[in-house]
Amino acid sequence: MGQLIDRINELSRKNKTVGLTKEELAERDELRKKYLENFRSNFRQQLDNIEIVDEPDSNKQ
Template sequence: MITDQLIQRINELARKQKSEGLTPEEKKEQKQLRQQYLKAIRGAVKDQLDRIQFVDDQDQS
């Protein structure tokens, strides 16, 4: 699940990475958070695609 805290922490680490760099522990955390975020996005897209129903206009005549 994507929470505001998750997004804030990802952004915080990204800003720190650009300004002063990250420690090895922070790099590991950043990687884990990004993977968690992407997993949630992929799950949401998959759920949305699973709900799509195709309708053939020719059958409705």
């Protein structure tokens, strides 16, 4: 994941300075897509592992 982010950042910096070729634009788009898929998958996994526990309400009679 670190290498993926590093390459995305490298392409982003290059785009701001000299621009990207068509191949580099396609690579950047593909890398961003992979990053988002990975992020969503990890986030979904975290949400699936959350367990909600309700404590009994001591004020109820």
